[in-house]
């Protein structure tokens with residue numbers, strides 16, 4: 219594979235112009251980038267709730283590609299490095315299905331992109347989404363036409379191997395009516411010496427009757443401060459399983475919004491996070507029931523050790539008229555040390571009267587009675603703890619669709635939680 | 640010295656002395672029954688033998704295989720061949736029965752210098768033992784004790800015992816919550832293991848169990864001490880008369 223050359227530039231108007239030029243953006247996209255860039259100063263910085271961050275986005279350079287190779291978009295695996303597509307492979311996709319980097323997609327299906335881009339995640343949500351809209355390159359689009367079923371899981375690998383930069387991953391998934399697909403979106407890269415900023419955006423469009431499984435696995439190096447905003451627009455009778463796995467980054471703040479727009483939507487919202495050292499993770503979820511007869515079932519589980527800190531804040535909003543909706547929310551945390559902390563902030567805004575909602579949060583160390591029971595059968599304390607931790611996460615792990623992905627996550631969490639073993 | 644020898648064992652819970660000097664000797668091949676009113680300290684004795692951190696040893700010794708095991712961690716005691724069937728087995732979310740049992744059996748095997756079992760080999764052994772205890776094979780893939788009925792949990796305890804092949808087993812009210820058929824199955828399981836290689840201390844309130852697992856010795860624990868020991872007839876007498884007569888007798892000898 220040829221070495222790709224990248225330029226790094228200060229995040230200024232000049233870089234923005236150069237980026238649009240090199241990528242050959244259509245006019246509407248140039249306008250969007252410029253609008254986003256100009257909005258930056260007026261937008262709020264998404265300050266983490268429990269760890270103050272003095273971060274100036276201007277301190278990071280942005281990446282510009284020298285030239286990006288063009289992809290075919292017909293394969294189930296697509297790999298991007300520093301926003302540049304570098305490889306595609308895996309199974310051949312069914313007719314009409316597209317898995318492409320955004321630039322190639324802009325040449326091939328500009329109208330479709332114009333229709334969907336930044337509908338679910340507005341570019342002016344905050345500084346981080348605006349930065350993404352302005353300076354993003356690469357990014358991935360997945361499109362499955364009406365009624366088409368993709369049996370192979372689609373795997374995206376978005377890597378960052380540069381330090382000192384701001385980086386903007388982007389995933390756009392469009393599941394046309396009646397289509398079915400499973401996507402594994404892997405974000406990661408090695409730990410480097412100088413800090414990096416990532417600001418990611420994910421937009422998921424599950425059209426009527428589609429069945430979508432989307433799993434994001436975040437494995438940034440520990441030099442990365444990570445922001446991500448992810449939103450789902452689900453239409454009539456769509457069934458969505460959406461898993462967010464968070465394993466890396468020094469600080470990560472993820473906004474996860476599920477908008478259930480039409481009746482019959484069922485969304486399974488899962489999260490799994492493993493945090494060690496003095497790392498910080500924050501999840502901010504929204505279960506937005508706009509239409510009647512919608513169901514959302516959220517379960518976020520985390521294991522924390524050392525002096526790691528997790529903040530979970532989850533809002534269930536049931537709009538007036540979203541009768542007969544069910545919304546469940548649970549955040550459970552296992553603390554492996556006295557210094558580790560997990561805060562949960564559940565919130566309800568219910569405007570309909572015929573709904574069922576539950577929420578619950580828990581945190582605590584490994585149960586001493588459980589430990590004793592297993593040790594009484596001959597397992598050492600660490601073996602027993604190990605089993606209990608894996609058992610705790612099983613409820614989420616077993617709902618991750620692809621075996622290989624489950625196994626890799628298991629390996630990662632073993633390495634984070636039980637480094638000696 | 641007996642295979643398991645408890646000498647003047649004193650145990651406190653949150654500063655209250657519950658066991659006030661228990662003496663008991665159990666040999667392999669022997670079945671001992673331990674009876675006594677609610678709250679007399681039977682489970683306390685069982686937990687203390689296994690090393691539960693909540694129970695504070697304030698005096699005495701417990702000798703098993705040449706060691707004072709009070710100095711050992713619970714897992715070390717288990718690997719040495721001591722087993723406790725819990726009165727209230729724990730439910731452990733997400734930990735499947737088969738995964739847990741293989742880990743436990745292999746821990747014990749390694750302690751004995753034997754090769755650990757691979758998943759396939761262990762699966763066969765597990766299946767056979769489950770069949771003998773009439774446990775449905777699907778239980779192997781369920782989370783340990785989670786949502787099991789009282790009787791299913793007790794059967795699971797005996798399954799664990801039969802897999803771990805301990806040298807000394809303490810069964811804490813394993814009969815409670817069992818229907819007649821299950822009681823017979825569990826008793827058969829216990830009887831098939833007792834022999835030259837295993838001794839048992841059966842904690843129970845009921846003669847019913849002792850009809851199936853016939854004890855050689857019966858002991859009565861009251862107020863933290865063993866106040867009477869005898870043969871199987873003692874259990875029958877307790878069944879017929881309760882504990883009050885014994886208490887009265889003890890008080891009269893104490894004041895005499």
Ligand SMILES: Nc1ncnc2c1ncn2[C@@H]1O[C@H](COP(=O)(O)OP(=O)(O)OP(=O)(O)O)[C@@H](O)[C@H]1O
Nearest residue numbers: 652657675676677678679680681682683684693726
């Ligand atoms: N974990 C505990 N916390 C507080 N008190 C305890 C605890 N364990 C035992 N005790 C106390 O110690 C005493 C003995 O309890 P133990 O459970 O050993 O009785 P037992 O003989 O097994 O009773 P049962 O026949 O009801 O099972 C009781 O007064 C009980 O309340």
Ligand SMILES: [Mg+2]
Nearest residue numbers: 681682683726
């Ligand atoms: Mg008891």
